[in-house]
Amino acid sequence: EIVLTQSPTTMAASPGEKVTLNCLASSSVSYMNWYQQKSGASPKLWIYGTSNLASGVPNRFSGSGSGTSYSLTISSMEAEDVATYYCLQLSSYPYTFGAGTKLELK
């Protein structure tokens, strides 16, 4: 089973600040997917295939990475970005999620 380790666990960013969330895989994966979950809501697809933004996702978000190291970057933090972000690997069964990064506003 591939273990995904997300860092940091929690972080606070100021409006306009650049934010980078990380996801480290215990074995190489072909690509990474990211989900945004706001409090009390279901997860939403945010980034698929490592770097493709889902429909409606602002272009201040980007995704990158390869092999065992992936990241989600927000170029300029906004209040609406407050949420928990989870990475998900689909390269091998069983599919696995990271523990999530909770992003707060400073």
Added chain:
Amino acid sequence: EVQLVESGGGLVQPGASLKLSCVASGFTFSDYWMSWVRQTPGKTMEWIGDIKYDGSYTNYAPSLKNRFTISRDNAKSTLYLQMSNVRSEDTATYYCTRDYYSSYPDYWGQGVMVTVSS
């Protein structure tokens, strides 16, 4: 508009069985793989398993394979999760998801809570 509506959750005693349903609308259900994912009260996300669009193939998380069964009825556009011999650690919110052509989940239901307690 894609909609996934789960039902069947609630309070259940340890050792009992429970069947969750997920009614899909807004897309051709029989064209898509579907999955179940659960989220514990501590917010840990766990993939449970998936099922091929025609119901002929399923995959499961090894830790759940012996107790959980995924099935579907394409005529009713409904996905099912049969849970047996439930344990306290099965307490979670259960989501059904549509999988984009056997790939990443692209739509999630609103979730249904299952609480296992005596």
